[in-house]
Amino acid sequence: MITAEKITVSFILNDTPQTLSVNPLRRFSDVLREDLCLTGTKVGCDAGDCGACTILIDGKQHNACLTAIGQVGGRKVRTVEGLSKNGELTPLQQAFLDEGAAQCGICTPGMLMAAQSLLYKTSNPSEQQVLDALGGVLCRCTGYTKIVQAVLKAGQDQSSPPVPKSGNAVGTRMVKVDGRKKITGEEIFGADQAPDDSLWLRAIRSPHPRAKFTYDDPEKVLQKYPGLVKVLTADDVPGNNGFGIYPHIKDQPVLAKNHVRFRGEAVLALVGDQVSVDCVSEEDLGLSWEPLEAIRGLDGALAGNLEPVQAQFPDNTLSRGYVKKSDVEKGFSESYAVAEGIWTTSAIEHGYIEPEAGYACKVGKNLEIFVCTQTPFMDQEEVAQVLGIEPKQIRIIPSAVGGGFGGKLDISLQPLVAVAAWILDRPVRCIYTRPESLASTTKRHPVRMNAKAGCTREGKLTAFEYRGDFNTGAYASWGPTVADRVPIHCTGPYFVPNVLSQTRALFTNESPSGAFRGFGTPQAAIAHEALMDALAEKIGMDALEFRIKNALRKGDRTATGQLLENSVGQVECLESLKSRWIKWRKEAKEFNKKTANTKRGIGTGCVWYGCGNTSMSNPSTMCVGINAEGKVTLYNGAMDIGQGANTIMVQICADALGIPASQFDLVMGDTDLTADAGKTSASRQTFVSGKAAQLAGEHLRAQIIHHAEASEKATIHIEGEKLIAKDDSGEHVILLSDILPQISGDVLTGKGTFDPPTTHLDENRQGNPYATYGFGAHIAEVEVDTLLGTTKVLRLAAAHDVGKTINPTQVEGQIHGGIAQGLGLALMEEYIQKVSENLHDYLMPTVGDMPEIEVILIEDPEPLGPYGAKGIGEHALIPTAPAILGAIKHATGVSIHHVPATPDCVLATLQKAGKNG
Amino acid sequence: MLKYFRPDKLEDALVALSEYPLTLLAGGTDFYPARVGKPITEKVLDLTGIQGLRSIQQTDEGFSLGALTTWTDIIQAELPSAFDGLKKAAKTIGGIQTQNAGTLCGNICNASPAADSVPNLMALDAKVELKSMQGIRTLSLEEFILGNRKTAKKQDELVSNIFVPHPGKNAFGNFEKLGIRAYLVISIVMVGVVAELNEQDEILNLKVAVGACSPVAQRLRLLEKECVGQRLKSIEIHPKHLELLDPIDDVRASANYRNAVVPELLKRAITGVV
Ligand code: FES
Numbered sequence A: 001m002i003t004a005e006k007i008t009v010s011f012i013l014n015d016t017p018q019t020l021s022v023n024p025l026r027r028f029s030d031v032l033r034e035d036l037c038l039t040g041t042k043v044g045c046d047a048g049d050c051g052a053c054t055i056l057i058d059g060k061q062h063n064a065c066l067t068a069i070g071q072v073g074g075r076k077v078r079t080v081e082g083l084s085k086n087g088e089l090t091p092l093q094q095a096f097l098d099e100g101a102a103q104c105g106i107c108t109p110g111m112l113m114a115a116q117s118l119l120y121k122t123s124n125p126s127e128q129q130v131l132d133a134l135g136g137v138l139c140r141c142t143g144y145t146k147i148v149q150a151v152l153k154a155g156q157d158q159s160s161p162p163v164p165k166s167g168n169a170v171g172t173r174m175v176k177v178d179g180r181k182k183i184t185g186e187e188i189f190g191a192d193q194a195p196d197d198s199l200w201l202r203a204i205r206s207p208h209p210r211a212k213f214t215y216d217d218p219e220k221v222l223q224k225y226p227g228l229v230k231v232l233t234a235d236d237v238p239g240n241n242g243f244g245i246y247p248h249i250k251d252q253p254v255l256a257k258n259h260v261r262f263r264g265e266a267v268l269a270l271v272g273d274q275v276s277v278d279c280v281s282e283e284d285l286g287l288s289w290e291p292l293e294a295i296r297g298l299d300g301a302l303a304g305n306l307e308p309v310q311a312q313f314p315d316n317t318l319s320r321g322y323v324k325k326s327d328v329e330k331g332f333s334e335s336y337a338v339a340e341g342i343w344t345t346s347a348i349e350h351g352y353i354e355p356e357a358g359y360a361c362k363v364g365k366n367l368e369i370f371v372c373t374q375t376p377f378m379d380q381e382e383v384a385q386v387l388g389i390e391p392k393q394i395r396i397i398p399s400a401v402g403g404g405f406g407g408k409l410d411i412s413l414q415p416l417v418a419v420a421a422w423i424l425d426r427p428v429r430c431i432y433t434r435p436e437s438l439a440s441t442t443k444r445h446p447v448r449m450n451a452k453a454g455c456t457r458e459g460k461l462t463a464f465e466y467r468g469d470f471n472t473g474a475y476a477s478w479g480p481t482v483a484d485r486v487p488i489h490c491t492g493p494y495f496v497p498n499v500l501s502q503t504r505a506l507f508t509n510e511s512p513s514g515a516f517r518g519f520g521t522p523q524a525a526i527a528h529e530a531l532m533d534a535l536a537e538k539i540g541m542d543a544l545e546f547r548i549k550n551a552l553r554k555g556d557r558t559a560t561g562q563l564l565e566n567s568v569g570q571v572e573c574l575e576s577l578k579s580r581w582i583k584w585r586k587e588a589k590e591f592n593k594k595t596a597n598t599k600r601g602i603g604t605g606c607v608w609y610g611c612g613n614t615s616m617s618n619p620s621t622m623c624v625g626i627n628a629e630g631k632v633t634l635y636n637g638a639m640d641i642g643q644g645a646n647t648i649m650v651q652i653c654a655d656a657l658g659i660p661a662s663q664f665d666l667v668m669g670d671t672d673l674t675a676d677a678g679k680t681s682a683s684r685q686t687f688v689s690g691k692a693a694q695l696a697g698e699h700l701r702a703q704i705i706h707h708a709e710a711s712e713k714a715t716i717h718i719e720g721e722k723l724i725a726k727d728d729s730g731e732h733v734i735l736l737s738d739i740l741p742q743i744s745g746d747v748l749t750g751k752g753t754f755d756p757p758t759t760h761l762d763e764n765r766q767g768n769p770y771a772t773y774g775f776g777a778h779i780a781e782v783e784v785d786t787l788l789g790t791t792k793v794l795r796l797a798a799a800h801d802v803g804k805t806i807n808p809t810q811v812e813g814q815i816h817g818g819i820a821q822g823l824g825l826a827l828m829e830e831y832i833q834k835v836s837e838n839l840h841d842y843l844m845p846t847v848g849d850m851p852e853i854e855v856i857l858i859e860d861p862e863p864l865g866p867y868g869a870k871g872i873g874e875h876a877l878i879p880t881a882p883a884i885l886g887a888i889k890h891a892t893g894v895s896i897h898h899v900p901a902t903p904d905c906v907l908a909t910l911q912k913a914g915k916n917g
Numbered sequence B: 001m002l003k004y005f006r007p008d009k010l011e012d013a014l015v016a017l018s019e020y021p022l023t024l025l026a027g028g029t030d031f032y033p034a035r036v037g038k039p040i041t042e043k044v045l046d047l048t049g050i051q052g053l054r055s056i057q058q059t060d061e062g063f064s065l066g067a068l069t070t071w072t073d074i075i076q077a078e079l080p081s082a083f084d085g086l087k088k089a090a091k092t093i094g095g096i097q098t099q100n101a102g103t104l105c106g107n108i109c110n111a112s113p114a115a116d117s118v119p120n121l122m123a124l125d126a127k128v129e130l131k132s133m134q135g136i137r138t139l140s141l142e143e144f145i146l147g148n149r150k151t152a153k154k155q156d157e158l159v160s161n162i163f164v165p166h167p168g169k170n171a172f173g174n175f176e177k178l179g180i181r182a183y184l185v186i187s188i189v190m191v192g193v194v195a196e197l198n199e200q201d202e203i204l205n206l207k208v209a210v211g212a213c214s215p216v217a218q219r220l221r222l223l224e225k226e227c228v229g230q231r232l233k234s235i236e237i238h239p240k241h242l243e244l245l246d247p248i249d250d251v252r253a254s255a256n257y258r259n260a261v262v263p264e265l266l267k268r269a270i271t272g273v274v
């Protein structure tokens, strides 16, 4: 029996004396959050690797997760909750809000505290001091740029973006509608809330990539640990013990039965009090493993010497993708120059700083699940079939999401807590540890690609061929989507008359690969951009000119034969970078003349990416209402995972309705209260849900006009329960309290639905898979140390055609964050099972790794989009790695064919080419 | 017996250690990461209440760094230029959070092959003072660290301080660390150097140690010997100097890579002392 002796600890917490009786070895972060309900201090790793838990002890920054509460006695502690006084933000917090330094906000408390410790020492720090101060806090969303700006601006001549007036919200730098709570610590993420009487759930996971297993009768362990309430096994799942993105492939068990297919797969789940579930060991459970030889890597999947990963896929092939346009053979035969190569990439972790967390709770005959998710409506359906009940019996209440990037499109703890709460009729909560999150959730597909492109003597592309094998891991997840999406995009944003692309998603006994910002296209872009560089070099043309020459233009047909009629800003993006390109290349040349072993180079990369699901209906519905008191609420089903959908939707809807955005209230994502706005994925929310928000606003406006008998051009004001429509004929007043309220409590409502028009793709996958595409280009400057193989990205300019910028601050934030992830993909990130199951061996960029970034926004309006807007989320990441790799080539003369281009990889390549030193 | 003991006197700590096996806790920067998602069941002796241990003192013989000396304390202390390498290392550890909490002594007791303090302390000829109820033992750092995560510390002992003898008058320290990112870096390879120079910038005395290329950081004594009398810039590194190194392949880099970059890093560390 575990007993924890307690001691008394007294300290000053946010200026107030505190005395606690606690187990002295508990992490201070845990005590703050669970005992003192100060959940502003976040936990991303419990290991000192992420800095989310940074607090001040005696004015200095410390990781609360590395501090024993027993060590805090007599000290002065400040947490994020103790920054603002009487509701007044500190200059630092105000700067974070104004600059858009918080996206998802999970790193924000740590960032604020780290920055504050510096500002206590000096009110006017240098940039280097700011970097040093923030070096221990990871952010996966912002690329750090706006955070650094905010700290530098704090307390200086700060001016906040003006609050937009009626009809003027779109296009402004309006601060985030949910920004304030992200910088005060009030935002509630998945781990920040649960009913007081919740039981805890901890999954027992496989330590082997492939194994058979048995365990003892759970009764035994229940007797040993009185605090343990239940040991869930596969047999306890009331409905289908399987989940998966595709309706016909529910291949991943909630709890494995007898046999596991990857390290990290859940086999049992312990439910009970927290101490008990933590203490039960594998021995207690009598778990015994019979490890089997695992299928590793693509070659393993293709070898065919072992039992297939899943019996229903005998050749380990989950799915194939294909696009054929005209005749590549003919195209190549007519080419003057041909380039080809093989590229490989690694598994990449999403690296959101918030590990998966939430709880489930039975309410009458229904079940409520509070969880961090990118897709509440899919979660609802998925959990329903696991429980064998109707979807409408399940309510998903999304928490604020501390980053997703595709990783929270798959369910994680939802079915586990759901089954437990359903069976036990008790609330059950679960928080993944970082190692658990890393081991058990999806990754970006590792890929091996073989690609070839040809052009004429004048530099016009003639043909493009692509073959890609994607390691999809043990379960299907989004593998088919990746295999499908890549062939469509694999040429890059260029006009190519002849295209053949083929992909396969192959099963292995590795982490399931799923959706990750770009669905395989960031990997493919590495190949197509390297080929563009190679062809340009072969015909002696400048690499940027070559791209301009071949860029898709209005009137061109894509690889799937789609005629591009509107919003094709690729040439403009490239043109806008040209002067920098020339200047930077010249400067690099000058620099290199003076140095022997430090070489600079400039490279470029381009992107095009379809917004929305591929050749599939993917509607969004938005609702907006006014209640009798004159409160306007947007019921937004488009999950804000930090990217800012909450703000964007309000901006759009406010302008469509014609009232100031500041008058809006918001409900996000709740499946009971909002309509389905689809997934936050595929860069679809601004374009698809944004359009729905516009239509909803217009719909409500039309009703108001109708009710008030005013003219179309009337302006609308709400003053308490009076709604006033003013037009040439005067004021028309509606008394809102006179109108009978609907079920939602609103008296007037508007609804809008938008489903982007796409077409079926034929047997050669010809057709219109997407209603619109975003375009962009990056140029990057790197410095390579040719003796050590280290690469530093010095500066990067990013031009993106976003159709219309709804909020420049947020668009820039998306681009900065995309660049950071692209940089990580290019230079440092590689997930290796067992080895990198923590955030000091899985390396993501820190604040000091970021280049100086310039963002150029091109607006070639998309007529279908809200006010001309289209997506940016994924586009931002895709060109970065190719630009960096191109820059390494320019600097050193060697082509890197594998990412990450770690110092080891770069030096080996240089050595092979005889170019080290 | 309590599961947790945080005495304010060293004597009390030693008494407790003589009675029970205890896990030592100071800055927590190694203790907690090793216990993510695991219950903490062992008995712990928390040293952070012993105020006398957090001090940097100069004596006739040299410098005594108390067991609770943090990385930040090192960065902020006024120390001779021979400590510059150690200071540089301190600034590269984790983020400032880790520097504020983590201790030098904890770093050597954890005995990771990639421990950042070790090459520098070796180059400073540091000694480790171990106390127990039985008395005091002093070991050189090389005697103290026996292998990957293995030290000569006995169950009933604690490291009370690290002692660094007075470096020569004109001694300079330097440190080079190779990692993959800018902050929160774990070394692929690192080099600590202390060089004593004459007025012509010739080497009178050189101490060099390489970390993360063998289970325990290694002093390169042959190189040190051959460099005496040479100018910093003219030093050449040959394979025979590196025979003691035995790097492995790990998640951060291959053994080949480590072997390839060590000479260059050594050159940079040595020429960079002034
Ligand atoms: S939670 Fe403390 S550093 Fe990550």
Ligand code: FES
Pocket: A101, A102, A103, A104, A105, A106, A107, A108, A138, A139, A140, A141, A142, A353, A402, A403, A642
């Ligand atoms: S805003 Fe920094 S992690 Fe999301």
